[in-house]
Amino acid sequence: MSVPRVRFAPSPTGDLHVGGVRSALFNWLHARHTGGVFVLRVEDTDRARSTDEATNIILEGMAWIGMEPDEGPFFQSRRGxxxxxxxxxxxxxxxxxxxxxxxxxxxxxxxxxxxxxxxxxxxxxxxxxxxxxxxxxxxxxxxxxxxxxxxxxxxxxxxxxxxxxxxxxxxxxxxxxxxxxxNFTVVVDDIDMGITHVIRGDDHLNNTPKQMHLYRLLGAEPPVFAHLPMVHGPDGKKLGKRHGAASILQFRELGFLPDVMRGFLARLGWSHGDQEEFTTDELIQLFDLTGVRGSAAVFDHTKLEWLNGRRIREMAPMELLDLAQPFLERAGIPTDAAWLPRAVVAVQERAKTLVEIAEKLTMFVDRGPVTFDEKAQTKFLTDDSKPRLAALADALAAVETFTAPEVEAATSRFLEERELKMKHIGQPTRVALTGGTVSPSIYDVMEIFGREVTLDRLRSAAGD
RNA sequence: GCCCCUAUCGUCUAGCCCGGUCCAGGACGCGGCCCUCUCAAGGCCGAGACGGGGGUUCAAAUCCCCCUAGGGGUACCA
Known part of the structure; x- marks a missing residue:
């Protein structure tokens, strides 16, 4: 038997949305799984609606998600x-x-x-x-x-x-x-390109009988057809522009990982028992067209975020830092800062997207005086807590190497001497250090800021 | 309107092909508890579904029919 040949054939009339990417993915997976060939063909016969910009978006989207074609891109406009x-x-x-x-x-x-x-x-x-x-x-x-x-x-x-x-x-x-x-060009091209399996959205199911006649008329054998269920928005309608993020490139901007997108998109209509997370290798190994369901699926943004968060958490910090580079730049974070590797570790288990990584990192950029959140200040920087912060600063001043474990040990000793519990100084310290009530562990924060900034902030919070 | 497709928790799904092991399993989300310096993460517990009606059968989520609902298509678009 000859090798399977599949194709993804988008029309460049707008964004490459996730529904299209899913069709592409199923084609790509089928090719990879079977050792077949994945062809990209741009269907731009409608010159009035096709644009070069949209073509570039398709190419860029495919590259980002990591599904480069084995052959193509071919353009129908050049095959007249x-x-x-x-x-x-x-x-x-x-x-x-x-x-x-x-x-x-x-x-x-x-x-x-x-x-x-x-x-x-x-x-x-x-x-x-x-x-x-x-x-x-x-x-x-x-x-x-x-x-x-x-x-x-x-x-x-x-x-x-x-x-x-x-x-x-x-x-x-x-x-x-x-x-x-x-309806004519698809058939001509699919014959010409030797496509063996046509895997596409089921919005094309109605075109299929016409196309089958064309195969016969053109003297060719029809391919195997596989019509995938649609991907719907939360309103149950075919996914489109008005569903918020729908374009694949938007997900890149939002800080999702291409690998996660692939696993998530694959689960829309296809599954392997109860398995929720798939690496791309697993997908390739396990994917089977016959396992595809017939009914439409709703794109669940929340679950995507969960999946993305899981992947971020299990990633090597330096790899994560590398991927987050563009997001850091956008957030105005110096990408060569010495504290970055340390801070990423503190932040990675708390972020669901690369955008969130950058957001949570920004608090470590400014080392000057803190701007307090008003509510946090009144609630935690009280007459009771302020003297403790000053005393803690003194205790911390003696710490030899200013690392999280050392600082934690010193703090514990301090607490013991004063017969205090962590909950007495935790939040006040956090507010003193960051100005707000939410942050990574205060010991991590202290290490990232270093001795000087930590003591300054502790003391100035205690001061006024 | 007409044609086509689809129908299990709010959502993604397992189970359906090869009826009994299903008072329907997992996951996201949600609620509660635990852990705890906050937020997360993690752990535990909980609420939550076979669209309706007829058959077939000793037995149906699983097979058949009808209805209903949703979706898609109905272009000198793709």
Whole structure:
């Protein structure tokens, strides 16, 4: 058996959203799992809606998520010759015919059909015609489909789907200006590129019977089809722009890890028992098209965050720091600061995204006087606590090496002598050091700030 | 309207193909408790679902039919 060949075929008309990326992922996984070939094909036959910018977004998104194509990207806009050649063949063989009906006439008939509540189908009045109303009258090219019988799709995920041919119409292959249309180009390209498995969103399921006829008309064997369930937003509708973050690049900006995105997206419609987290290697090893569910899934942002947090926590600190680089820069954190490696450790178990890593790190940048959160100040910097902070500062001054364990030991001794509990000085110390009530362990904070800053802050909080 | 797809906790899902082991399992989220210098993390406990109705069968979440609901499509878009 020849190697499986799959493709991801987005159209560059806007953002590359996560639904599309999931389709790409399933194709990619199928290729990797089976030792097949993953092809990227940009479907830009609609010149009016396609933009270079959108193409770049697709390429960038695919690169970020780590699914570089084995072949391509190919652009349909550069394959006009192939489509023209195929359509001529079809015309000659009687698989296609010229249709001189105008858009307007068709539209009228459509509205009329809608009124009677029946399915609109082109009435095929041009099918027998050999010439138009005038020699230079514009025409489109239509597929000559059978009027009786039915098409059977043996879909890997949907099962057997049967469509009656009299529900199909002689759809357009090429526009009046000669440019080919989607349903034609996909088939031509999938044949030309030797695609063995068409794995795509189930919004294409309705196109499939038409395409199957085209395969036959073009003398080719149809591929295996696998129609994936849609990804929905929280409102249960097909995921789109108005669902907040939907574009894959947005998730990069939000500080999600590409690896986590892959694992999460794979679980939308596919699963392996109760396993929640997958490395990419596991995905490749375990993924199987036949395990894909048929029903749509809602994109659960909260679970994605949990997954991302888990991965961040288990990552090597230096690796994390490396990945967080751009986010630190954006947050104005000097990326060469000596305290960074230490601080990342203190912060990594508390962050769900790289953005949060940067946010939590910013408190260590400024070493000058603290700006107090008003509530925190009144609540914890009291007449009771202030003298203790001053005394603690004195106790800490004697610590030999100013590391978290040393500082902690010294603090414990201090507490013991005074018969105090940690809870008596914990929050006051935190407020003194950071100005607020939330931070990593105060011992970590002290080490990161160092002796000088720690004592200064402790004393100045005790002072006023 | 018409055509197609889908239907297990709020969400992602296991189980369904090969009926009994399911008074339906896991995870996110939620509530509580524990741990604790705060916040997280972690641990434990809890609430929470087979859309409805008919069949078939000794037995149905699992098989069949109908209904309902949701989604998708219905372009000289992809």
């Amino acid at each position: 010759d192939l489509y023209r050649a195929r359509v001529q063949e079809l015309l000659a063989a009687g698989g296609a015919y010229r249709c001189w009906c105008t858009k307007e006439t068709i539209a009228e008939k459509r509205t009329a059909a809608e009124k009677t509540g029946t399915l609109f189908r082109y009435d095929r009045i041009c099918r027998g015609r050999t010439e138009g109303p005038s020699p230079d009258a514009p025409f489109v090219l239509r597929a000559a489909l059978p009027e009786e019988g039915e098409v059977v799709i043996e879909d890997v995920v949907k099962g057997r789907v049967v469509i009656r041919n009299d529900h199909l119409d002689d759809f357009i292959l090429a526009r009046a200006d000669g440019s080919p249309v989607y």
